[in-house]
Each structure stands twice: as C-alpha cells, then as structure tokens.
Amino acid sequence: MSDDSLDKLRCLIEDLDAALLKLLNQRASVSTEIGKLKVKSGLSIYDHRREASIFKYLAEQNQGPLNNQEINRIFSEIISVSRRLQSNIAGNDSGIEMRPATENGTGTLIGHTSVYCILGNPIAHSMSPMMHNAAFRLLDMDAIYVPFEVQDLQGAVAGIKALGIKGASVTHPFKREIFAFIDKIDDTAEKIGAVNTLVYGTEGLRGTNTDWVGAVRCLEALLPIQDHKFVVIGAGGAARAVVFGITSKGGEVVIVNRSEEKGRSLAKEFDCTFVSLSEIESAHGDCLVNTTPIGMYPKEDKMPVPERVLGAFKAVADVIYNPLETMLLRKAEAAGCMVAGGLEMFVFQGGEQFRIWTGKEPPVEFMRNLVLERLTKP
Ligand code: NAP
Numbered sequence: 001m002s003d004d005s006l007d008k009l010r011c012l013i014e015d016l017d018a019a020l021l022k023l024l025n026q027r028a029s030v031s032t033e034i035g036k037l038k039v040k041s042g043l044s045i046y047d048h049r050r051e052a053s054i055f056k057y058l059a060e061q062n063q064g065p066l067n068n069q070e071i072n073r074i075f076s077e078i079i080s081v082s083r084r085l086q087s088n089i090a091g092n093d094s095g096i097e098m099r100p101a102t103e104n105g106t107g108t109l110i111g112h113t114s115v116y117c118i119l120g121n122p123i124a125h126s127m128s129p130m131m132h133n134a135a136f137r138l139l140d141m142d143a144i145y146v147p148f149e150v151q152d153l154q155g156a157v158a159g160i161k162a163l164g165i166k167g168a169s170v171t172h173p174f175k176r177e178i179f180a181f182i183d184k185i186d187d188t189a190e191k192i193g194a195v196n197t198l199v200y201g202t203e204g205l206r207g208t209n210t211d212w213v214g215a216v217r218c219l220e221a222l223l224p225i226q227d228h229k230f231v232v233i234g235a236g237g238a239a240r241a242v243v244f245g246i247t248s249k250g251g252e253v254v255i256v257n258r259s260e261e262k263g264r265s266l267a268k269e270f271d272c273t274f275v276s277l278s279e280i281e282s283a284h285g286d287c288l289v290n291t292t293p294i295g296m297y298p299k300e301d302k303m304p305v306p307e308r309v310l311g312a313f314k315a316v317a318d319v320i321y322n323p324l325e326t327m328l329l330r331k332a333e334a335a336g337c338m339v340a341g342g343l344e345m346f347v348f349q350g351g352e353q354f355r356i357w358t359g360k361e362p363p364v365e366f367m368r369n370l371v372l373e374r375l376t377k378p
Pocket of ligand 1 (some may be wrong): 188236263293320321349
C-alpha cells in the first residue's frame, strides 16, 4: 500500500473519530439530563431493565462488521460512563449499586426468590456478590447472591441445606476444607483438589470447580494451550486449577515452587517436571504463569521471579487481578512478552458458576466491565 493511500485512510479515521467524539459528548449530555430527571423524580439511577433493552436494541440494529459481542463490549463502557455521570448528580460515587442490596433481579425479595451465596473468611473484599447480583438484575432473574463471612464451615454447609440455598461460591480458606462436609465431589474438583462451587439439588450438595475454566480462558487469550509449555510458579489452590486446565487441554507444565515438597508432590500428581524457585533460570517454556500472591495489593512492588528471566518467555500471565496489572506483567511487557492478568480468570470462573446454577448464558462482558470499573475507581 502506498503512503498516499495510508494517509487518506488515516484522514478518514480521524474524521470518523471526530464525529464519534461529538456523538459521544451529545449522548453524555442527554444522559446527564436524564440523571437530573431521575434525581428529581426520586428514581433509581441504575435501571437494569433499561440497560438490558439498550443491548437488545443494539443487537437488532447491528449490521456488522462488528459482531454483537464486540458491540456489547463498546457500549458496556459507554453505559458505565453514563451511569457514573448520573451517579455524580445523585451524589453517590459508586455508580453501580444504586438499588437497595435487598432488591433482586425482579425488584423485590419474595418467597420463591432463588438464593445463592459465597462462603469465605475474610469476605468483605470479594467482588463476586456485585458481579453475580448485577448479572441477575441484567437478566431480570428472581435471584440474589449474598456474602457470608464463615466462622463455622460445617454449620454454614448445614445452613445451605436447611435454608434451601441453591448454590454457593467457596473461597479462601475453605476450598479444600469443604470436602469433608458435602455429599458429592465431581471428578474435576477431585482431581484439582479444591471446590470453588456448590450446587444444591436432588442429589444433595455437590462440589465442583470452575477456576480451571477461568484459567484456560485467560491463557488461551495469549496462545494455544495444546503443544505449548507452561512454567507455573506456585503449588497452591490456584496452581492446581491452572495445572489441571493446561494438562487437560494438551499443554505441558513445569512446576516451580518455593517449598520443594509441595511442588514435587503436585508435579508427581499431574505427571509434570519440577524446578525449585531458587533455580528458576533452568525452567524453560513458552509461557510463565504466576499463581502465587506475590505482587498482590497492598504489596504491589513485589514480583515472584527476577526480571532477567522474563525475556525468555513469549507470554506471561498472572492470576492476580488486584492490581489489574502487577509489577510482573509490567516488566514482562517491557521485555517484549504478551501479557494477561487475572481479571479474565476471575470473571470466567464466575460466569461458569452462573451457567451451572441458572442454566443461562452468563453476560460475561457485562460482568467483566463491572469488576473493571470497580477496580479502576480512584
Ligand atoms: P495458596 O493455596 O496459599 O498457594 C500460594 C502459593 O504461593 C504456594 O505455592 C506458596 O508457596 C506460594 N507463595 C506464597 N508466598 C510466597 C512467597 N513469598 N515466595 C514464594 N512463594 C510463595 O494460595 P492460592 O489460593 O493458590 O492463591 C494464590 C493467588 O491466586 C492469590 O493471589 C489469589 O487471590 C489468586 N487467585 C486468583 C483467582 C482468579 O480468579 N483470578 C482464583 C484463585 C486464586 P509454598 O508452597 O512454598 O508455600
């Protein structure tokens, strides 16, 4: 292509960007007016039905070449900015949860509302309640998801059954401890050695694991798993889900861990090789995956491996999603690697839970944007 035709196309893009900019600002002005009217009339800023109808309308209008998922991704961002503008008028800076926490997808809690929950300790930091409740609201579902800071796990599990709670997420530190209290553990959770999802039905309380689904989605965004080699740092719960995901999709794994005994034992279980963390230089592969908490908020200035080893990898992934970009990922990007953070893993494990519990397609783009918005809020 000649420089001349490239310049012409770039001019066209600039004209289109200018037109888009004007339209976006016009839309923001109209949205602000709507916000003022809502405040005056005492209406809630967040209107899930209206947002759902916008996405439906866009899907009907869309003539491509962008597909509906791509359009949803762009408009989720536009709508989330509008929501924030309206929230500022209302004097609430969250922009997300403008409705009482007791409201479910259909507006009121009633006798047959489906209840879901998360068991963990601590739990206040969890993004799962916001993510699942917003998805219920978006899909107009008569369902609610509640966080429980558990002091007595056996009692909590008995409570799930006694109260007819339909499903639960299980998080730190109970992913393994829960094995002792449930009726059935599926093969995946058994192999991973951790349960992050409970389903209560006629078969009793069944434990499964969706973390590995999230891990696979996150890694596949970087490179195909099959026939590639992954150096996994860590041998805890997250590592087990990651290693299960990689090996079940035909990838090869080298486990690198601080504690040799734990690392070797995991490597033996999944038929992989083991390298001690102090010998990280001798671990070679296509993609490095951090599954340790090193670099997580508030210790964001730490990284699990020395910077000098990063350039040897095509890609680097981190399961940490707070911060969205860890120091490991920043340094890896600077060393020329493709990078992926833990947000995708978190959202897709949650999306898979949503699918298992409700039988519905999870609105993952919408869930992702909410979490992203919350994590990037100053
Ligand atoms: P875990 O079971 O406690 O395992 C932690 C692993 O990290 C262990 O192998 C441990 O090594 C290693 N480690 C910890 N501190 C270390 C240090 N200072 N130096 C070297 N190695 C160290 O924890 P986990 O449940 O796997 O969680 C790990 C991280 O994954 C957390 O940040 C969690 O938030 C994140 N996570 C993210 C998602 C997601 O959806 N994105 C899902 C699950 C977990 P030793 O064996 O030597 O102790």
